Amino acid sequence: MMNAKKTNRRPRIVIIGGGTGLPVILNGLKAKQADVTAIVTVADDGGNSGVLRNEMNAVPPGDMRNVLVSLSNIPHMHKDIFQYRFASKDNSLAGHSIGNLIISAMAEMKGNIYEAIQLLSKMMLVEGHVYPACEEPLELHAVYKDGSTASGESNIAKSRKEIEHIYVTTKGETEPKAARKVISSILNADMVVLGPGSLFTSILPNLMIPEIAKAVQETSANVVYICNIMTQLGETENFTDANHVEVLHRHMKQKFVDTVLVNIGEVPENYMDKEKYDEYLVQVAHDFKGLQAEVPMVISNNFLKLENNGVFHDGEKVVEELFRMSFDPQYSGKKNKLQMESL
Structure with missing residues (x-):
């Protein structure tokens, strides 16, 4: 692993994923003034993002909208406007956020999602870089262990079958290509962070783009996986933390993760609102030997944040750990140590 030394240069940190966990970490990295690049999944086909994707044959905007806001320096009032969702009674606009509509309109105007996001980044005074993983929407496919299949990110968890592997395709069935500057960002990073986020539907879709898989395997950066706190309905039911990493390595056909961050804080019994957070089941079990x-390298700590009867990663604690690794010489030398560290 090559890491940022104690110089004035900010650590170059690339974070890959999607969903609600990504902005939490990005907010913390921005506050610490890291040189941040976010690479965002384009396989989402659920909710209002999915509606815009299908109606406009466009890259789903929701995850990118949240990432742009998390790295933006525009006033909070402007962010609130960008994030505003129309009420359910507003007919054709029901549930759509203004930001999603702006991203989709900008992509249509510029002719592609990459240039749209770069222009919006300037307009929103984004601190860092935001790139879609691919410049066209991807369809996610799952092959279950019983041999059956499902297509579409929003459909994969419905059967609650055990997933053998996932893969992605473009509409034209051509091999997906990484968006501009994605590969160079990974290869030039000091640290590449995966997650937190849904294993099969937020993290792996990015790694199933062959160019991205190759870059993550070849980069000299410290590749860090932030393990989920809770198991997820239809995706990681009954998974331990080791199972999460095993799945990543099986999909990539080699062991490529250098460091795993695992939470050891305990979620209080009956704390989580099961109706509000209905896709999350029980706390991920620990298998440190696995x-x-x-x-x-395994880093264990209490990364837990309990808020509004939900269970989240504490972004400040996670980012503190990422920064400590960025400047700590014990993390140099890729895949040359086998060490357990409990903080």
Whole structure:
């Protein structure tokens, strides 16, 4: 692993994923003034993003909208306007956020999502870089262990079958290509962070783009996986933290993760609102022996944040750990240590 030394240069940190976990970490990295690049999944086909994707044959905007806001320096009032969702009684606009509509309109105006996001980044005074993983929408496919299949990110968890593997395709069935500057960002990074986010539907879709998979395997950066706190309905039911990493390595056909961050804070019994957070089941079980067999370095700490009867990663604590790794010489030397560290 090559890491930022104690110089005035900000650590170059690339974070890959999607969903609600990504902005939490990006907010913290921005506050610490890291040189941040967010690479965002384009396989989402659910909710209002999915509606815009299908009606306009466009890259789904929702995850990119949240990332842009998390790295933006525009006033909070402007962010609130960008994030505003129309009420359910507003007929054709019901549930759509203004930001999603602006991103979709900008992509149509510029002719592609990449240039649209770069222009919006300037307009929104984004601190860092935001790139779609691919410049066209991807369809996510799952093959279950019983041999059956499903297509569409929003459909994969419905059967609650155990997933053998996932893959992505373009509309034209051509091999997906990484968006501009994605590969160079990964190869030039000090640290590449995966997650937190849904394993099969937010993280792996990006890694199933062959160019991105190759870059993540070849980069000299410290590749860090932030393990989920809770198991997820239809995706990671009954998973341990080691199972999460095993799935990543199986999909990439080699062990490529250098460091895993795992939460050891305990979620209080009956704390979580099961109706509001209905896709999350139970706390991920720990298998430190299994983790040590998969990765050179395991970092365990209480990364738990309990808020509004929901369970989240504490962004400040996670980012503190990422920064400590960025400047700590013990993390240099890719895949050359087998060490357990409990903080």
